[in-house]
Amino acid sequence: xxxxxxxxxxxxxxxxxxxxxxxxxxxxxxxxxxxxxxxxxxxxxxxxxxxxxxxxxxxxxxxxxxxxxxxxxxxxxxxxxxxxxxxxxxxxxxxxxxxxxxxxxxxxxxxxxxxxxxxxxxxxxxxxxxxxxxxxxxxxxxxxxxxxxxxxxxxxxxxxxxxxxxxxxxxxxxxxxxxxxxxxxxxxxxxxxxxxxxxxxxxxxxxxxxxxxxxxxxxxxxxxxxxxxxxxxxxxxxxxxxxxxxxxxxxxxxxxxxxxxxxxxxxxxxxxxxxxxxxxxxxxxxxxxxxxxxxxxxxxxxxxxxxxxxxxxxxxxxxxxxxxxxxxxxxxxxxxxxxxxxxxxxxxxxxxxxxxxxxxxxxxxxxxxxxxxxxxxxxxxxxxxxxxxxxxxxxxxxxxxxxxxxxxxxxxxxxxxxxxxxxxxxxxxxxxxxxxxxxxxxxxxxxxxxxxxxxxxxxxxxxxxxxxxxxxxxxxxxx
Numbered sequence: 279x280x281x282x283x284x285x286x287x288x289x290x291x292x293x294x295x296x297x298x299x300x301x302x303x304x305x306x307x308x309x310x311x312x313x314x315x316x317x318x319x320x321x322x323x324x325x326x327x328x329x330x331x332x333x334x335x336x337x338x339x340x341x342x343x344x345x346x347x348x349x350x351x352x353x354x355x356x357x358x359x360x361x362x363x364x365x366x367x368x369x370x371x372x373x374x375x376x377x378x379x380x381x382x383x384x385x386x387x388x389x390x391x392x393x394x395x396x397x398x399x400x401x402x403x404x405x406x407x408x409x410x411x412x413x414x415x416x417x418x419x420x421x422x423x424x425x426x427x428x429x430x431x432x433x434x435x436x437x438x439x440x441x442x443x444x445x446x447x448x449x450x451x452x453x454x455x456x457x458x459x460x461x462x463x464x465x466x467x468x469x470x471x472x473x474x475x476x477x478x479x480x481x482x483x484x485x486x487x488x489x490x491x492x493x494x495x496x497x498x499x500x501x502x503x504x505x506x507x508x509x510x511x512x513x514x515x516x517x518x519x520x521x522x523x524x525x526x527x528x529x530x531x532x533x534x535x536x537x538x539x540x541x542x543x544x545x546x547x548x549x550x551x552x553x554x555x556x557x558x559x560x561x562x563x564x565x566x567x568x569x570x571x572x573x574x575x576x577x578x579x580x581x582x583x584x585x586x587x588x589x590x591x592x593x594x595x596x597x598x599x600x601x602x603x604x605x606x607x608x609x610x611x612x613x614x615x616x617x618x619x620x621x622x623x624x625x626x627x628x629x630x631x632x633x634x635x636x637x638x639x640x641x642x643x644x645x646x647x648x649x650x651x652x653x654x655x656x657x658x659x660x661x662x663x664x665x666x667x668x669x670x671x672x673x674x675x676x677x678x679x680x681x682x683x684x685x686x687x688x689x690x691x692x693x694x695x696x697x698x699x700x701x702x703x704x705x706x707x708x709x710x711x712x713x714x715x716x717x718x719x720x721x722x723x724x725x726x727x728x729x730x731x732x733x734x735x736x737x738x739x740x741x742x743x744x745x746x747x748x749x750x751x752x753x754x755x756x757x
Contacts, residue, residue: 300324300369300378305531309382309447311427311478317354318535324349324371335366336385352533360386360475362424382449384427386476387469389641390536391462392492392528393543394517395485396582396633398433399626401463402456407626409460419455425470426450428458429531431482435519436526437507443530447478459483461542461579464634465641472642472651480534482527486517488546489557492524497564501557518546532568538575538645539565540637544594545581545625551594558601562608575645576608577637580747583617583732584625589757591731595747609644611636612655614687614728614735615744622732639741652676652741658748661725662711668722669711670750677740679712681705687728687735690716695756697726712737724751 302322312318324330326349332341334355343353355367362384370377391397395404401412401419409415428450431443448454455463459481470477484491490498495505503520504510510519547554562576580595602610617627643653656672656679663669668690672679688700698718706713714725728735728747737745 299376300330300371302369302378302380303442303530304445305429305443305447305480305534306380307447308380309427309449310380310429311384311386311388311447311476312355312357313388313535313537314357314360314385314475316535317356319352319354319533320367321350321352321533322369324351324369324376325373329372331370331372333368333370336361357385360384362476384425384476384478386425386478387473387537388478388480388535389462389465389469390531390534390539391459391465391479391481391483392539393483393541393579394487394545395483396545396579396626396630397459397461397481397540397542398483398485399460399630400457401460403628404626407624408628409630410628411631412460415460415463416452416455419450419452419458422450422467422470425476426463426466427476427478428454428462428466429478429480430457430459431480431527431531433484433523434526435516435522437522438525439529440526441530443527460630461634461637462540464631465540465637466634468635468638469641472638472648473646480531480536482531483542484517484523484527486515486546487523487543488518488520489543489554489561490520491517491522492528492543493521493557493561493564494524495521497560501553501560528565529568532565536569536571536574538577538641540577540579542579542633544598545584548581548586548594549588549590551590551597554594555597555601558597559605562601562605573607575641576605577640578602578608578610579633579637580610580612580614582613582625582627583621583734585622586731589731592729592747592749593754596749599746607644609640609654610746611640612744612746614733614747615738617732617734619734636743639743652739652743654746655743656737656739656745658727658746658750661750663722666720666722667713667715668725669706669713670725670727671709671711672739672745675710675739678707679705679710680738680740680742681707683736683738685712685737687733687737688712688714689726689729690714690719690722691724691726691751691756692719692721693723695724695751695753697724697756700725724749724753726750
């Protein structure tokens with residue numbers, strides 16, 4: 279009798295363990311934001327070859343999907359228009375009636391925020407690096423608790439493609455907002471209030487990473503970058519490892535449904551601008567292919583002013599601008615006016631609010647069709663030399679050039695290729711030409727604006743958006 283009971287118990291135990299509960303990746307979780315007015319993707323696992331039923335609170339029908347031989351499933355759910363009213367989703371494995379219910383879900387706009395430390399930098403700041411008004415933002419973050427959600431992917435490496443990340447969706451509060459990307463936070467706030475809908479941010483940024491860190495094995499090998507483990511490990515700094523953040527941080531969340539991407543990266547590629555151009559373009563295409571939602575917006579941030587000591591930073595900014603103008607549905611916001619004079623050696627400038635808001639203005643204009651927001655600043659068009667003066671012309675002047683400020687950031691050079699700070703700069707408002715000269719240059723040949731590692735520019739167009747750094751010459755040997 280005891281033996282029979284033991285066999286029965288073992289059999290029942292095996293039967294229980296053989297059943298597979300519905301499991302979801304962490305990004306498909308309570309308190310998430312789902313992209314509005316589309317079919318969002320949800321995925322997970324259950325019993326093998328089983329039927330999974332999905333019911334949502336904002337629709338009356340049931341969505342059914344079949345798991346494959348590995349027990350995995352992928353389904354699409356129509357969302358409809360945005361709502362601030364918390365919603366639910368229930369997943370049921372029909373074979374054993376086991377289910378899981380997600381709560382607190384909002385429907386609105388969802389953006390992926392990625393890059394290196396200036397995107398990762400949280401509202402609480404880094405050790406030795408503060409965020410301007412960061413403490414205040416944290417204190418009052420619960421004011422946004424009904425409209426913003428964050429999913430922050432932890433920094434991680436992996437030699438294999440990961441399926442999940444150790445993170446959860448959080449609601450803004452003094453306890454959670456400390457870890458939110460400051461740039462993405464200000465982006466989300468501005469976007470949510472301007473659009474009048476919830477905003478979800480998936481933040482996957484890792485300080486110091488190269489653009490190559492966010493590429494897959496095939497793309498790296500295309501660019502003759504070794505993916506051998508011994509070569510990847512043979513670097514000075516942990517953050518310099520290629521491939522691994524892509525595997526561990528991007529791949530697990532690539533299937534989520536996004537409206538677009540904001541990207542702040544490039545510092546670690548300074549000095550490598552000749553390869554950065556094509557690699558950044560290819561990485562953008564890789565991500566768009568992986569996300570598989572078409573040419574979704576990809577809005578970048580120009581690397582901030584910082585004394586690298588090499589003179590190479592302006593060449594990388596030049597490449598960023600070129601990529602933004604060549605890649606469909608992309609853009610670049612400039613930061614040439616945002617570093618404080620005392621931040622010469624601070625690669626993490628404290629003023630992140632304007633960065634997030636400029637990204638938001640670009641998205642509002644280019645993605646959401648709200649043309650009252652200025653997407654970008656003046657762009658260099660032409661140079662005309664008249665005697666000792668250079669007349670610099672611009673395009674992309676929705677509201678002209680702001681003439682109420684002393685214009686700083688210009689340099690002038692003659693045929694000797696030696697640049698001197700412009701000591702006389704004025705605006706010929708009739709044609710929107712900025713007239714530049716220096717007492718040390720008798721016959722100007724070239725003009726540069728904020729074309730240094732660290733420079734401060736005050737040439738503004740509409741919306742207080744500064745002009746992009748530029749040069750009128752092609753002297754790559756002059757730094």
